[in-house]
Amino acid sequence: MSEAYTGGCACGANRYExxxxxxxxxxxxxxxxxxxxxxxxxxxxAFQGAGVKLTGDPTRWDLVGxxxxxxxxxxxxTCGSPLYITNAAMPGLIAVHAASLDxxxxxxxxxxxxxxxxxxxxxxxxxxxxxxxxxPA
Ligand SMILES: [Zn+2]
Ligand SMILES: [Zn+2]
Numbered sequence: 001m002s003e004a005y006t007g008g009c010a011c012g013a014n015r016y017e018x019x020x021x022x023x024x025x026x027x028x029x030x031x032x033x034x035x036x037x038x039x040x041x042x043x044x045x046a047f048q049g050a051g052v053k054l055t056g057d058p059t060r061w062d063l064v065g066x067x068x069x070x071x072x073x074x075x076x077x078t079c080g081s082p083l084y085i086t087n088a089a090m091p092g093l094i095a096v097h098a099a100s101l102d103x104x105x106x107x108x109x110x111x112x113x114x115x116x117x118x119x120x121x122x123x124x125x126x127x128x129x130x131x132x133x134x135x136p137a
Contacts, residue, residue, distance in 0.1 A: 002021065005047070005106065009056075009078075011078040013078050014055070014074075014076045015089075016055070016084070017049070018052045020046070020048055023046045023047060025044065025098075025109050026044055026110060026111050026112070027043050027112045027113070028042050028043075029114045029118035030066040030113075032071070033114070035083070036073060040118065040121065041122055041124060043107060043109065044096065044098060045096055045107060048094075056081075058074035058083050059077040061073055066114060067121040067133070067134055069089035072088075081097075109124075109125065111129045112130045113133065115130045115131065115132055
């Protein structure tokens with residue numbers, strides 16, 4: 001088994017440790033990910049929640065995403081770093097932000113989704129498969 005994925009927020013108050021490999025790794029250009037990242041897309045690794053150990057006390061808020069599903073976002077109330085997302089449409093999965101990893105180089109994106117919301121100034125690796133919205137299940 002590979003080394004655990006570890007990471008957390010910028011100030012260190014919230015940490016995670018994850019056993020197992022990502023189910024999927026994506027860039028998402030939806031409007032919500034733009035707001036939260038402050039730039040053109042968010043980058044995530046989604047894991048089975050059972051393997052995720054969290055420490056700290058993040059603030060959470062719910063929103064209805066472009067997909068129409070409720071998503072819960074967790075971020076550090078001290079430093080504001082986004083930490084992870086859960087999605088009512090994908091129970092059991094938890095998606096962490098690529099740059100929250102202690103070693104962000106372990107992020108291996110497989111696709112770009114919600115390109116319908118993407119901006120001309122936010123070009124992502126053109127060799128990746130793209131989906132206008134969610135990829136087909
Ligand atoms: Zn923090
Ligand atoms: Zn998104």
